[in-house]
Amino acid sequence: MGSASLARLNGVFAAYKPPGLHWKHLRDTVELQLLKGLNAGKPRAPEQRVRFLLGRVEGSEEKELSLTATSVPTLTNHPLVCGPAFTSLKVGVGHRLDVRASGVLVLGVGHGRSLLTDMYNAHLTKDYTVRGLLGKATDDFCEDGRLVEKTTYDHVTREQLDRVLALIQGSHQKALVMHSSLDLQTQEAYEMAVRGLIRPMSKSPMLIAGIRCLHFAPPEFLLEVQCMHETQKHLRRLVHEIGLELKTTAVCTRVQRTRDGFFTLDDALLRTQWDLHSIQDAIRAAGPRVAAELEKSLSLGLGPQQPPGAGPQWDGEGPGSAFNGRTLGEAAGG
Numbered sequence: 001m002g003s004a005s006l007a008r009l010n011g012v013f014a015a016y017k018p019p020g021l022h023w024k025h026l027r028d029t030v031e032l033q034l035l036k037g038l039n040a041g042k043p044r045a046p047e048q049r050v051r052f053l054l055g056r057v058e059g060s061e062e063k064e065l066s067l068t069a070t071s072v073p074t075l076t077n078h079p080l081v082c083g084p085a086f087t088s089l090k091v092g093v094g095h096r097l098d099v100r101a102s103g104v105l106v107l108g109v110g111h112g113r114s115l116l117t118d119m120y121n122a123h124l125t126k127d128y129t130v131r132g133l134l135g136k137a138t139d140d141f142c143e144d145g146r147l148v149e150k151t152t153y154d155h156v157t158r159e160q161l162d163r164v165l166a167l168i169q170g171s172h173q174k175a176l177v178m179h180s181s182l183d184l185q186t187q188e189a190y191e192m193a194v195r196g197l198i199r200p201m202s203k204s205p206m207l208i209a210g211i212r213c214l215h216f217a218p219p220e221f222l223l224e225v226q227c228m229h230e231t232q233k234h235l236r237r238l239v240h241e242i243g244l245e246l247k248t249t250a251v252c253t254r255v256q257r258t259r260d261g262f263f264t265l266d267d268a269l270l271r272t273q274w275d276l277h278s279i280q281d282a283i284r285a286a287g288p289r290v291a292a293e294l295e296k297s298l299s300l301g302l303g304p305q306q307p308p309g310a311g312p313q314w315d316g317e318g319p320g321s322a323f324n325g326r327t328l329g330e331a332a333g334g
Contacts, residue, residue, distance in 0.1 A: 037276025
């Protein structure tokens with residue numbers, strides 16, 4: 001029973017990581033719940049063996065003892081003797097989320113850990129909703145960081161914000177083409193551009209494929225960002241740089257990943273669903289879709305194979321600013 005349950009755990013699934021929870025704690029919790037589920041199955045009946053036991057002869061008034069053949073259970077494989085059948089289970093984590101961020105976190109069990117490598121090599125885009133607050137600047141670009149500056153924001157309009165976002169997207173689209181190493185004069189490059197499949201060949205700074213404003217009610221605004229090769233610190237710094245381009249300041253109050261490759265919030269298991277049967281169902285449901293999407297993405301020959309984590313992990317001070325090192329004026333003129 002336990003081996004059959006373990007066989008149904010080969011694959012990848014998505015969990016919802018709430019803010020304030022470290023991804024390692026989530027992974028360890030999932031692993032513990034899976035082990036509890038695997039060991040909770042009804043143990044098989046113990047094997048029987050024949051033993052000769054010393055006892056009185058039934059119906060005899062004499063105190064004579066005799067040996068009687070008796071079938072008794074073998075306890076060498078009993079859980080109370082040898083311990084639980086499953087004591088360790090390797091669970092891999094895909095694109096990570098830091099403690100402050102929330103949203104879709106993809107995990108792999110069994111051969112699903114190699115699928116995480118394939119997902120990394122496919123350079124899939126991810127979607128985020130990022131909430132910003134105008135009028136403040138902190139040392140770590142977060143609302144609860146050390147306050148550095150306070151500014152006015154009454155002059156900021158939705159049109160100004162949309163203009164800055166359009167310039168950011170245009171700048172990053174040029175960078176995306178540059179890092180893809182494609183010959184734009186070929187039919188193949190044109191078809192990939194139409195289908196939105198242009199991706200970097202290898203490691204690169206954060207690249208934004210799309211960015212737009214979902215809600216604007218000063219001092220708050222909400223952005224939707226489609227990107228790759230990002231960290232959550234990059235996205236918080238992006239909010240800071242948008243504030244500067246608007247002649248004010250801004251801090252990030254929330255980062256939520258709504259999609260990681262082909263996993264969305266609808267696919268993500270909540271904390272109450274981190275159990276054996278829910279995870280098995282999620283892996284089975286995602287299996288065909290994962291195989292089809294990875295075959296389509298990796299068949300494009302988008303670059304050399306790299307293990308998860310081998311890609312760019314730019315620090316907040318490194319490449320990956322909103323305009324890739326250029327000012328707003330240069331972006332507009334370029």
